[in-house]
Amino acid sequence: MISKLKSFFILLFLIFSISSFSQYDTLSVYFDFNKSNISYRQKIKMSSFVMRKEKTIYDIKILGYADYKGSIDYNVKLSQQRANNIYSYILNAGINGDKIISCLGRGKIEGSKNKDRYLDRRVDIIYKCKKQTEPINNKKPDEQIAETKKTNMQTAKKGDKIVLSNLIFIGGRHVLLQSSFRYLEELLNVLKQNINLKIEIQGHICCQRSGDGVDIDTGKNNLSVARAEYIYNYLVKNGINASRLSFKGFGANKRLKNTNINDYKNRRVEIMIIDS
Numbered sequence: 540m541i542s543k544l545k546s547f548f549i550l551l552f553l554i555f556s557i558s559s560f561s562q563y564d565t566l567s568v569y570f571d572f573n574k575s576n577i578s579y580r581q582k583i584k585m586s587s588f589v590m591r592k593e594k595t596i597y598d599i600k601i602l603g604y605a606d607y608k609g610s611i612d613y614n615v616k617l618s619q620q621r622a623n624n625i626y627s628y629i630l631n632a633g634i635n636g637d638k639i640i641s642c643l644g645r646g647k648i649e650g651s652k653n654k655d656r657y658l659d660r661r662v663d664i665i666y667k668c669k670k671q672t673e674p675i676n677n678k679k680p681d682e683q684i685a686e687t688k689k690t691n692m693q694t695a696k697k698g699d700k701i702v703l704s705n706l707i708f709i710g711g712r713h714v715l716l717q718s719s720f721r722y723l724e725e726l727l728n729v730l731k732q733n734i735n736l737k738i739e740i741q742g743h744i745c746c747q748r749s750g751d752g753v754d755i756d757t758g759k760n761n762l763s764v765a766r767a768e769y770i771y772n773y774l775v776k777n778g779i780n781a782s783r784l785s786f787k788g789f790g791a792n793k794r795l796k797n798t799n800i801n802d803y804k805n806r807r808v809e810i811m812i813i814d815s
Contacts, residue, residue: 563598566664568625569657572606575620577628585625589632592668596638600665601626603644606656611646618662619644619755623709625662627716636707637804641746644711700741701810706770708806711755713765723773726810730779737814740786742767743793745805751790764788770808785813 566588568581577585603622605614626642648659705722708715715723730736742763744752752762759765767786775781794805 563665563667566666568662568664570621570660570662572608572657572660573617575617575624577624582628585628586632588664589629589634592666593633595668595670596634596666597669598667599629599634599639601639601642601662602665603662604648604659605644605646606659607647607651608656614646615644616755617644618646619711621660621662623712623755625664627709629664630707630716642709642711697812697814699812701812703808703810706808708766708769711752711762713754713756713762713769715769723770726770727774727777727779730774730783733815735815736812737783738785739811739813740767740770740784741809741811742770742786742788743805743807743809744791745794747791749791751788761788763790766808 566584568577568585570576570581571578601622603618603620603625605618605621608614609617622642622644626639629639630636651659703722703726705719706715707719730738742765744763744766746752751760751764753760754762754765757765764787767788771784771786774784791805795807798805
């Protein structure tokens with residue numbers, strides 16, 4: 540009798556445990572041969588997905604693939620471009636970037652048995668959705684606290700650091716998302732209004748335990764430096780004297796506290812106040 544009761548309670552525990560955690564779901568987006576742009580039909584599919592899931596989705600993993608045609612390096616690059624385009628699309632459609640934990644291109648699918656090669660030319664969006672009983676963050680990125688606000692920059696003192704959390708780069712690249720330029724313009728305006736302000740632009744990456752990342756666009760192992768330099772070049776091009784600016788990359792060596800290596804927040808740019 541005791542044995543049966545013990546088995547019963549173990550079964551109840553397992554059922555409760557399984558029901559308490561959300562399971563991962565997958566949405567696959569397909570691409571034309573040798574293409575990384577999202578087709579009109581797949582955009583309609585993506586728009587519908589975002590509208591239905593925007594308020595509850597989290598823990599998003601974006602994994603890009605290619606078919607067996609082409610070299611290993613080419614397929615990895617193509618699959619990463621596909622993943623990056625999906626990443627950009629769902630951000631611009633209103634998904635909070637903090638919910639995206641990885642964006643990777645994996646090249647061809649090893650051991651694929653798909654007879655139709657188009658099934659391998661895809662990006663898988665793997666995600667969880669919160670149940671209605673769980674607290675839901677309804678805030679969109681534009682409603683989040685912008686750490687680049689003028690008040691932060693104007694009151695900052697020498698040695699202070701400001702995290703530019705709204706400057707979002709495409710995964711694996713030094714290219715800034717179009718939706719992030721408004722925050723870069725805020726930084727530009729603050730520097731124009733405070734002519735004595737001198738800063739160092741510091742780049743960081745996620746998803747590695749140490750060292751720097753490979754920049755997909757250049758093939759160089761200096762992704763954090765390239766991201767910081769991107770901000771530097773924009774400011775200089777738009778009228779800020781280069782003598783007021785410097786830039787530096789820290790790779791993955793200075794992760795934020797209480798974050799893991801894949802945390803989206805580690806893919807960041809910080810501003811060090813050199814003189815105010």
